[in-house]
Amino acid sequence: MNSPSAASHPVAADVRRLTLNPAEGVRASSRRRLPLVISLFTLVALALPVFAAPGWKAGLAKAVITPEKAVWLAGYGSKRAPDGKLHDLWMKALALEDAEGRRVVLITSDFQGVPKVMSDRVFEQLQRQFKLERAQVMFTFSHNHCGPRLGDDLVDYYPIEAAQVALVEEYTALMVTNCVAMVGESLARLAPANLQQGEGKATFAVNRRNNKEAEVPGIIARGEPLKGPVDHSVPVLTVTRPGGKLEAVLFGYACHPTTLSFLTWCGDYPGFAQLAIEQAHPGAMAMFVNTCGGDQNPLPRRSVELCERYGKMLAAGVEEALRQPLKPVSSGLRTAFEMIDLPYLKTVSREELEAAVKETNAIRARWATRMLQELDRRKQFPDAYPYPVHAWRLGTEMLIIGMGAETVVDYALRFKREFGPGTWVMGYADDMIAYIPSRRVWEEGGYEGGTFLFEYGRPAFRWAGNIEDRIAASVHKLAQQVGAVKAAK
Ligand SMILES: [Zn+2]
Structure with missing residues (x-):
């Protein structure tokens, strides 16, 4: 597969060859040289995204x-x-x-x-x-x-x-x-x-x-x-x-x-x-x-x-x-960046957690156990994340x-x-x-x-x-x- 770099290489290589000795083109005043100068400018213009200072x-x-x-x-x-x-x-x-x-x-x-x-x-x-x-x-x-x-x-x-x-x-x-x-x-x-x-x-x-x-x-x-x-x-x-x-x-x-x-x-x-x-x-x-x-x-x-x-x-x-x-x-x-509060519909109550602890769903039971301990520590859950x-x-x-x-x-x-x-x-x-x-x-x-x-x-x-x-x-x-x-x- 051709990458964009591969696609731009032929043009880039041509321009490099032509621009390595720019004086040659400038000095060339004969009509014979004119098409080369024009094609040089065309190639430079075409290759601008590659050769312009990138920024x-x-x-x-x-x-x-x-x-x-x-x-x-x-x-x-x-x-x-x-x-x-x-x-x-x-x-x-x-x-x-x-x-x-x-x-x-x-x-x-x-x-x-x-x-x-x-x-x-x-x-x-x-x-x-x-x-x-x-x-x-x-x-x-x-x-x-x-x-x-x-x-x-x-x-x-x-x-x-x-x-x-x-x-x-x-x-x-x-x-x-x-x-x-x-x-x-x-x-x-x-x-x-x-x-x-x-x-x-x-x-x-x-x-x-x-x-x-x-x-x-x-x-x-x-x-x-x-x-x-x-x-x-x-x-x-x-x-x-x-x-x-x-x-x-x-x-x-x-x-x-x-x-x-x-x-x-x-x-x-x-x-x-x-x-x-x-x-x-x-x-x-x-x-x-x-x-x-x-x-x-x-x-x-x-x-x-x-x-x-x-x-x-x-x-x-x-x-x-x-x-x-x-x-x-x-x-x-x-x-730009900010943290916004995403509110919960309702934070979980102690009663709901106490019921959930006894559930057979292991994830829910572990969560309820941990949340109850946290509730003991902090008394209240935040109402948003x-x-x-x-x-x-x-x-x-x-x-x-x-x-x-x-x-x-x-x-x-x-x-x-x-x-x-x-x-x-x-x-x-x-x-x-x-x-x-x-x-x-x-x-x-x-x-x-x-x-x-x-x-x-x-x-x-x-x-x-x-x-x-x-x-x-x-x-x-x-x-x-x-x-x-x-x-x-
Ligand atoms: Zn996922």
């Missing part, structure tokens, strides 16, 4: 996060001790600096869920060591269910074993240290770069609320349409050096990395996709963000073969984008909206419609929290919209019904602060 600087770094000790795999409600690895897990950092010296760092990772207790430590250290404020850093995670446990993420999902608690704590602390060091490396490597964006497509994500998993293979085999909203777009951002070398490919997709539920470390479909892209573009770093895949599953699933196939389908979506003419992203960074919202404007061409937790696909569809082309809408940033339903999904109820906040350790069963309105108000406010223009209706 951007970019720095990249990555670190292996595959646990060396027996930390359990995260994301399903059971004990899952690891039995080896298919491939390594990674966290990766892309640092960007505009011509005025404004910086951001995007962290992507093969983690299942980064909890607030962990990301807060990273943000605090990044502030102290590198003067990076919250508005300048997004810590995203793919939500990979073959990744390790971290901090208190989904803490009531797992049986309590003291040795495991200690291992998770030790691993989390190591990841905080390594993450901060990795960001430091990405900043130290800031060097001139060009950014370009494009979009491809991949179709394996299925709306899991509107289609019964067991029926999906039959529906697909019969060629019938699947139901419910999906976002099959694959947004792509490339980082190339002024000489044309492709340095990084950032890409997104809205789908749960839950193809596999076995006990072997791997990055699920995003892991396979990143490997395929890096194989096709040696020396380039592939970075994945889960856009708004809270209610999307890769179906059918549960085999390594399918997982690898979805990874390759996603990589093919990226390659499709790279084959099209990519759009340059001009230099210029604006960032602090929710992170980001807006980054890159040049005049891109708006990146970053939101915490498991946002359902409606958020991506809505904000892309409202802010137009060049808008990326990402969930799974900074904090795992819980599912974040839209108004529609909240009204419908069910797993992502209903009474399941307890699974995430929250002191309530449901969010208040105006959750989408609150988030949308914040997104619009921040987008306005960074100068984004609302798309014409």
Whole structure:
């Protein structure tokens, strides 16, 4: 497959050859030379995105996060001790600096869920060591269910074993240290770069609320349409050096990395996709963000073969984008960030907890026991949860909206419609929290919209019904602060 760098190489090489000795062209006054001079200018004009001072600087770094000790795999409600690895897990950092010296760092990772207790430590250290404020850093995670446990993420999902608690704590602390060091490396490597964006497509994500998993293979085999909203777009951002070398490919997709539920470390479909892209573009770093895949599953699933196939389908979506003419992203960074309160419908009462302790549902019983202890300590639960919202404007061409937790696909569809082309809408940033339903999904109820906040350790069963309105108000406010223009209706 041709990368954008490969596409620009022939022109770049020609211009380099011609411009190496520009005096020759200038001195040439004979008519014979004139076509060469004209073609030289044409080539220079054509190659401007490659040869103009980029305005951007970019720095990249990555670190292996595959646990060396027996930390359990995260994301399903059971004990899952690891039995080896298919491939390594990674966290990766892309640092960007505009011509005025404004910086951001995007962290992507093969983690299942980064909890607030962990990301807060990273943000605090990044502030102290590198003067990076919250508005300048997004810590995203793919939500990979073959990744390790971290901090208190989904803490009531797992049986309590003291040795495991200690291992998770030790691993989390190591990841905080390594993450901060990795960001430091990405900043130290800031060097001139060009950014370009494009979009491809991949179709394996299925709306899991509107289609019964067991029926999906039959529906697909019969060629019938699947139901419910999906976002099959694959947004792509490339980082190339002024000489044309492709340095990084950032890409997104809205789908749960839950193809596999076995006990072997791997990055699920995003892991396979990143490997395929890096194989096709040696020396380039592939970075994945889960856009708004809270209610999307890769179906059918549960085999390594399918997982690898979805990874390759996603990589093919990226390659499709790279084959099209990519759009340059001009230099210029604006960032805005805020924590907003997401109120619960009602916090859980002592009576409800005392009843839940006796339930046979192990997650619910562990949660109720822990909540009762907490209630003894603090007397009262907070009635809202602090929710992170980001807006980054890159040049005049891109708006990146970053939101915490498991946002359902409606958020991506809505904000892309409202802010137009060049808008990326990402969930799974900074904090795992819980599912974040839209108004529609909240009204419908069910797993992502209903009474399941307890699974995430929250002191309530449901969010208040105006959750989408609150988030949308914040997104619009921040987008306005960074100068984004609302798309014409
Ligand atoms: Zn999930």
